[in-house]
Amino acid sequence: xxxxxxxxxxxxxxxxxxxxxxxxxxxxxxxxxxxxxxxxxxxxxxxxxxxxxxxxxxxxxxxxxxxxxxxxxxxxxxxxxxxxxxxxxxxxxxxxxxxxxxxxxxxxxxxxxxxxxxxxxxxxxxxxxxxxxxxxxxxxxxxxxxxxxxxxxxxxxxxxxxxxxxxxxxxxxxxxxxxxxxxxxxxxxxxxxxxxxxxxxxxxxxxxxxxxxxxxxxxxxxxxxxxxxxxxxxxxxxxxxxxxxxxxxxxxxxxxxxxxxxxxxxxxxxxxxxxxxxxxxxxxxxxxxxxxxxxxxxxxxxxxxxxxxx
Amino acid sequence: xxxxxxxxxxxxxxxxxxxxxxxxxxxxxxxxxxxxxxxxxxxxxxxxxxxxxxxxxxxxxxxxxxxxxxxxxxxxxxxxxxxxxxxxxxxxxxxxxxxxxxxxxxxxxxxxxxxxxxxxxxxxxxxxxxxxxxxxxxxxxxxxxxxxxxxxxxxxxxxxxxxxxxxxxxxxxxxxxxxxxxxxxxxxxxxxxxxxxxxxxxxxxxxxxxxxxxxxxxxxxxxxxxxxxxxxxxxxxxxxxxxxxxxxxxxxxxxxxxxxxxxxxxxxxxxxxxxxxxxxxxxxxxxxxxxxxxxxxxxxxxxxxxxxxx
Numbered sequence: 001x002x003x004x005x006x007x008x009x010x011x012x013x014x015x016x017x018x019x020x021x022x023x024x025x026x027x028x029x030x031x032x033x034x035x036x037x038x039x040x041x042x043x044x045x046x047x048x049x050x051x052x053x054x055x056x057x058x059x060x061x062x063x064x065x066x067x068x069x070x071x072x073x074x075x076x077x078x079x080x081x082x083x084x085x086x087x088x089x090x091x092x093x094x095x096x097x098x099x100x101x102x103x104x105x106x107x108x109x110x111x112x113x114x115x116x117x118x119x120x121x122x123x124x125x126x127x128x129x130x131x132x133x134x135x136x137x138x139x140x141x142x143x144x145x146x147x148x149x150x151x152x153x154x155x156x157x158x159x160x161x162x163x164x165x166x167x168x169x170x171x172x173x174x175x176x177x178x179x180x181x182x183x184x185x186x187x188x189x190x191x192x193x194x195x196x197x198x199x200x201x202x203x204x205x206x207x208x209x210x211x212x213x214x215x216x217x218x219x220x221x222x223x224x225x226x227x228x229x230x231x232x233x234x235x236x237x238x239x240x241x242x243x244x245x246x247x248x249x250x251x252x253x254x255x256x257x258x259x260x261x262x263x264x265x266x267x268x269x270x271x272x273x274x275x276x277x278x279x280x281x282x283x284x285x286x287x288x289x290x291x292x293x294x295x296x297x298x299x300x301x302x303x304x305x306x307x308x309x310x
Numbered sequence: 311x312x313x314x315x316x317x318x319x320x321x322x323x324x325x326x327x328x329x330x331x332x333x334x335x336x337x338x339x340x341x342x343x344x345x346x347x348x349x350x351x352x353x354x355x356x357x358x359x360x361x362x363x364x365x366x367x368x369x370x371x372x373x374x375x376x377x378x379x380x381x382x383x384x385x386x387x388x389x390x391x392x393x394x395x396x397x398x399x400x401x402x403x404x405x406x407x408x409x410x411x412x413x414x415x416x417x418x419x420x421x422x423x424x425x426x427x428x429x430x431x432x433x434x435x436x437x438x439x440x441x442x443x444x445x446x447x448x449x450x451x452x453x454x455x456x457x458x459x460x461x462x463x464x465x466x467x468x469x470x471x472x473x474x475x476x477x478x479x480x481x482x483x484x485x486x487x488x489x490x491x492x493x494x495x496x497x498x499x500x501x502x503x504x505x506x507x508x509x510x511x512x513x514x515x516x517x518x519x520x521x522x523x524x525x526x527x528x529x530x531x532x533x534x535x536x537x538x539x540x541x542x543x544x545x546x547x548x549x550x551x552x553x554x555x556x557x558x559x560x561x562x563x564x565x566x567x568x569x570x571x572x573x574x575x576x577x578x579x580x581x582x583x584x585x586x587x588x589x590x591x592x593x594x595x596x597x598x599x600x601x602x603x604x605x606x607x608x609x610x611x612x613x614x615x616x617x618x619x620x
Contacts, residue, residue: 024423027442044443074419074426080445081398084391108454109384109416110484110557113334116384132337133354135390144418146456147482148489169456174420176458183504184496191501194493247420 005140005165006203006212009238010263012067012100018262019066019298020102020240022270023058023090024075025051025083029275031286044082051079052089058274059090061287063097065294070240070268071138073105084136091138101138102240106169107155108144114151117141118158127162140165142218142240145195149202156202156215165214165238168199170230173220173243182226192226196233207236212264216240221253221267228256231264239265244297245272251297251304262305269297315450315475316513316522319548320573322377322410328572329376329608330412330550332580333368333400334385335361335393339585341596354392361389362399368584369400371597373407375604380550380578381448383415394446401448411448412550416479417465418454424461427451428468437472450475452528452550455505459512466512466525475524475548478509480540483530483553492536502536506543517546522574526550531563531577538566541574549575554607555582561607561614572615579607 027047034054040046059069071090076083087103094101107117121141125134143155143166155166171181171192181192196217203213216238219227231239239257243249244267257265277289337357344364350356369379381400386393397413404411417427431451435444453465453476465476481491481502491502506527513523526548529537541549549567553559554577567575587599 043441047443072419072423072426074417074423074430077430078426078445080430080443081391081394082443083445084394088391104419106419106454107384107416109382109414110482110553111486113382113384116382116388120384120387120390130353133357133390133392135388135393144416144454144456146454146479146490147484148486148491150484150486150489151482172420172457172461174457174460176421176460179458179460179508180456180501180504181458183501186494186496186498188496191490191493194490198489243420 003163004208005159005163005214006238007208007210008163009068009100009165010210010212013263013266016065016067017298018266018301019294020068020070020266020268021058021062021066021273021294022070022072022268023055023274024072024270025079025086026075026275027051027079030054031277031280033280033283033286047079048082048086048089051083051086052093055090056093057283057286058290059093059097059099061290062294063099065291066099068100068102068266069094070102070104072270073103087136102140102142102167103136103138104142106142106144108147108151110147111150111154114154118155122155122158122162122164124162140167142167142169144169145198149198152202159214160206165216167216167218167240168195168202170195170199170217171219171223171226173222173247173249177220177223192230193233196230199237200234203237212236212238218242219257221249221257222247224253224256227253231257241265241267245269251300252308254301255304255308258305262302267301273297313473314518315469315473315524316548317518317520318473319378319410319475320520320522323573323576326375326377327608328576328611329604330378330380330576330578331368331372331376331583331604332380332382332578333365333584334382334580335389335396336385336585337361337389340364341587341590343590343593343596357389358392358396358399361393361396362403365400366403367593367596368600369403369407369409371600372604373409375601375608376409378410378412378576379404380412380414382580383413397446412450412452412477413446413448414452416452416454418457418461420457421460421464424464428465432465432468432472432474434472450477452477452479454479455508459508462512469524470516475526477526477528477550478505478512480505480509480527481529481533481536483532483557483559487530487533502540503543506540509547510544513546522546522548528552529567531559531567532557534563534566537563541567551575551577555579561610562618564611565614565618568615572612577611583607
């Protein structure tokens with residue numbers, strides 16, 4: 001991997017566009033054609049290979065269309081150790097296909113514990129030596145800011161040292177995000193603006209040649225006005241835009257997260273890309289459906305970005 | 311497991327006291343006597359068994375002295391799949407010893423994803439059926455509230471249905487906790503008071519016969535005034551008190567978290583209990599050191615509680 005994460009992501013976006021494909025395993029939704037005729041020695045082996053095989057199909061289908069995939073850790077953890085093995089299988093397949101990989105874990109803890117999470121997800125295997133098992137190395141991790149600056153710094157330090165990144169939650173996509181994030185502070189700002197400021201200051205010392213820091217922000221396109229405000233507060237942050245598709249965020253909302261020329265943001269969609277292939281009787285048809293979903297989404301985003309500029 | 315989590319924890323505290331032992335694996339700190347002469351076929355197997363064996367020694371040493379152990383997920387995740395296997399081994403050993411088990415994962419996400427985390431940690435294995443692998447079932451999980459009410463509700467629903475619990479972060483122990491948690495809102499309250507109110511309202515419908523809800527709160531004893539305020543705001547919550555020992559929280563700070571008769575709180579210590587056994591040349595000496603650490607801590611807490619009442 002190596003290099004500056006902000007620069008690497010910006011370059012990949014320039015080359016392949018802004019769509020980020022979310023890989024959220026839900027075993028019951030994996031198309032039968034992926035797992036047909038497979039016989040496995042155990043439930044663990046069956047679930048691991050179903051997830052990994054399905055994600056290999058998705059990655060195959062989209063690798064030339066998108067710069068990055070996002071793996072939602074909760075959906076792997078729900079399948080126990082088998083799920084975490086499938087997480088590693090999927091990361092390996094995405095890396096082999098030249099994709100950047102974000103682990104969406106929303107991790108956070110007190111500093112000495114945050115260091116352990118940073119080692120789990122952001123420490124290069126080669127640095128760990130032969131005395132330690134491999135962990136879950138990816139290119140970037142989402143981080144929850146609730147515990148404050150000293151709880152995010154260990155992620156930033158580990159990321160910067162290894163050419164990796166962190167995306168700090170600033171304004172999330174769920175309906176309840178306002179319960180805390182929109183609370184108005186004594187100085188008149190909403191809480192998410194204070195989080196945006198914290199995020200900007202964590203990234204400021206490390207802005208790369210591309211103009212982007214290795215510290216990005218997670219923003220829901222389901223709240224377009226807040227998204228536009230966060231965009232303005234974070235000129236040097238790559239935004240990871242969430243809530244598109246199944247969570248009812250749309251291209252117009254997402255377009256508020258772009259800088260001119262559709263820069264500075266990636267837009268994630270998970271279910272609406274990977275599980276919306278109703279008539280896929282063969283693997284080729286499944287790949288074609290998934291490609292179609294990505295191409296439609298990319299076109300919708302481009303059209304919305306053009307509208308919002310004009 | 312079964313039953314009401316608030317009631318189960320309150321009963322266990324009445325029986326065995328308020329100390330919660332934190333099991334945070336740091337392989338480099340495991341006393342040599344635990345792993346002596348062990349030959350394992352791989353790094354993964356060596357790390358898994360070192361962690362599991364060490365924790366079996368700790369559990370053996372403390373099972374009659376404490377009601378509950380807390381496993382910090384970050385320290386397991388840093389060892390990859392081997393670490394997560396060791397997590398399960400440790401949970402099994404703690405359950406066999408009659409201890410309650412809290413997973414300290416500080417998980418949180420949008421509702422559909424929070425459901426997956428809730429399944430990962432709070433769904434009883436028996437409910438999962440034979441088609442799904444076992445996940446990481448424990449008695450209770452710590453939950454980060456930053457995404458708002460709808461992001462915590464899936465944990466509460468899963469917990470209530472299964473006789474399990476959730477501990478919501480309200481005011482954490484780290485020096486930077488004030489960066490966001492102490493921000494003053496337009497109505498004059500600090501943010502942590504708003505989080506305490508959210509926590510209280512999530513637990514209110516489910517208060518058990520003991521007077522405690524299955525929704526507790528995480529509070530750092532490093533901020534005694536804030537801890538006392540949270541205690542007053544959450545009369546029906548069990549507090550999981552963190553920051554004792556290695557993080558410089560003390561018994562007097564922790565005593566602000568108790569209700570009369572040392573009720574309503576458990577006090578966690580990790581490093582200062584499990585890794586402070588400098589002259590343990592045999593397993594029996596190691597167990598005796600760990601027991602001594604717990605007994606000293608329990609005595610300190612009792613003395614502080616007596617002082618703060620008088």
